[in-house]
C-alpha cells in the first residue's frame with residue numbers, strides 16, 4: 765500500500781477534482797483570470813510551465829483563505845463547484861504568486877528564508 769500525506773485539501777479528494785477537471789474541460793470556456801485576453805485555453809496540453817496556455821483549475825476564492833470566505837473547511841472551498849473556474853497555467857501561476865516573485869520557467873517562488881540552524885548553539 766502506498767502511503768500518501770493527506771494534509772493538502774486540494775489533493776485529498778482526487779476523484780472529485782478529476783471529475784471537476786473533466787467537466788470544465790468539456791465546457792471549454794475561456795480563462796477566468798484573463799477572460800481570454802491571452803487566447804483560448806489549450807485544453808489538450810499538459811499543465812506545466814512549458815505550456816503557459818494549458819488548462820488548470822483556478823479557485824476564485826483562495827482555499828487558504830477558506831475561513832474568511834465562510835467555508836466550513838479548506839476542503840469545502842476546494843470542492844465548491846461555484847468556486848472553480850478554468851484558467852491558463854500562466855494566469856493561475858501569476859495570481860498564486862502575487863505575494864512572491866514569479867519565476868516563469870520554474871513556477872517557484874524566490875523567498876528569503878531566515879537561516880535557521882538546528883545545530884547546537
Ligand SMILES: [Zn+2]
Pocket residue numbers: 795796797798799800801802851852855
Ligand atoms: Zn488566462
